[in-house]
Amino acid sequence: MKIKLGKRSVTVLFATAIVLSLVLSSFLYLNLVKPYDGPMESISIGATLLESSGPLFVAKEQNFFAENGLDVAIKYYDVGLNAVNDQLAGKVDIALSAEYILVGKALTNQRLQTIASIAKTEFASIVARKDHSIENIFDLYGKKIGVVRGTVMEYYLGQFLELNGMNISDVNLINITLANSAKVLINGDVDAVISFPPYIENAEQQLGNNIIVWPGQSIQYLYGLVTCTNDWIIQHPEIVNRFLKTISQTEDYMKQHPTESQAIVQKTMNFTQEYMDKVWARNEFSLSLDQSLVSAMENEARWMINNNLTSQTMVPDFIDYIYFNGLTTVDPDSVNIIR
Numbered sequence: 001m002k003i004k005l006g007k008r009s010v011t012v013l014f015a016t017a018i019v020l021s022l023v024l025s026s027f028l029y030l031n032l033v034k035p036y037d038g039p040m041e042s043i044s045i046g047a048t049l050l051e052s053s054g055p056l057f058v059a060k061e062q063n064f065f066a067e068n069g070l071d072v073a074i075k076y077y078d079v080g081l082n083a084v085n086d087q088l089a090g091k092v093d094i095a096l097s098a099e100y101i102l103v104g105k106a107l108t109n110q111r112l113q114t115i116a117s118i119a120k121t122e123f124a125s126i127v128a129r130k131d132h133s134i135e136n137i138f139d140l141y142g143k144k145i146g147v148v149r150g151t152v153m154e155y156y157l158g159q160f161l162e163l164n165g166m167n168i169s170d171v172n173l174i175n176i177t178l179a180n181s182a183k184v185l186i187n188g189d190v191d192a193v194i195s196f197p198p199y200i201e202n203a204e205q206q207l208g209n210n211i212i213v214w215p216g217q218s219i220q221y222l223y224g225l226v227t228c229t230n231d232w233i234i235q236h237p238e239i240v241n242r243f244l245k246t247i248s249q250t251e252d253y254m255k256q257h258p259t260e261s262q263a264i265v266q267k268t269m270n271f272t273q274e275y276m277d278k279v280w281a282r283n284e285f286s287l288s289l290d291q292s293l294v295s296a297m298e299n300e301a302r303w304m305i306n307n308n309l310t311s312q313t314m315v316p317d318f319i320d321y322i323y324f325n326g327l328t329t330v331d332p333d334s335v336n337i338i339r
Contacts, residue, residue: 244331
């Protein structure tokens with residue numbers, strides 16, 4: 001039996017659906033913005049002392065974590081890889097790292113997921129010594145280049161070389177740490193390094209006109225991913241939501257109070273105002289799960305496979321390594337991934 005609806009009935013049904021949708025949205029919004037009045041939960045976060053960790057520093061300083069019932073201890077690491085390794089060992093609950101680290105862990109079938117990206121940055125540089133016979137990019141062929149192996153910097157170097165007609169096998173990779181990236185270049189132990197500020201600042205100051213600098217990221221963002229183990233997420237979904245709510249609240253504060261936010265990050269990192277003025281604009285603080293993130297991870301996985309950095313031969317389905325429920329609940333408009 002067919003039921004015919006008049007134009008007036010259709011209009012009423014449509015209006016009712018809109019009202020119900022608005023009521024539901026309002027309920028979810030009010031539930032998210034109301035003050036937290038439950039018990040405090042202690043969590044540990046592994047992060048790096050880079051500007052991309054800025055929302056964590058601001059949230060801690062402004063007591064936004066505490067307002068959402070989270071007693072947070074931040075443990076600092078030289079690189080995100082070490083933070084994630086400690087996370088997998090159960091030493092920290094939440095870790096912040098570049099998306100490349102999640103790609104590597106996915107290729108070894110680790111039970112790890114990202115709950116969001118909190119920052120997009122573009123600040124890696126390749127710095128070379130002119131007195132080591134390097135005047136242009138092609139002079140890097142056969143040279144010793146310092147890089148923190150197993151991190152996104154290795155990928156950036158590989159992409160940079162490929163875009164300029166070379167391959168990562170055409171140079172001699174020297175494994176370094178971020179902390180000594182300036183030292184090895186100043187001492188002449190390597191011909192060039194790929195590194196982040198502030199670690200390379202000292203080399204630029206001491207070597208002056210004896211260096212040549214190229215942008216290292218080939219116009220690709222580094223995504224500051226927040227990761228958790230699958231088991232931890234299953235056991236703490238409400239804490240995930242409260243963490244994401246805190247970061248959303250923090251990033252709103254950072255947009256409204258940029259000077260104060262920059263001062264907090266500067267104080268935490270113990271950097272000069274001159275340095276902060278130079279690098280702050282290279283960071284985009286935005287809570288998100290974007291399709292571009294998935295594309296970046298797929299490209300990085302292909303690169304690892306093609307360069308024999310993994311025994312895997314297939315690119316993982318990175319949808320399996322993304323936890324959507326938290327950010328979809330807290331800020332659904334910031335989730336733009338095709339599933």
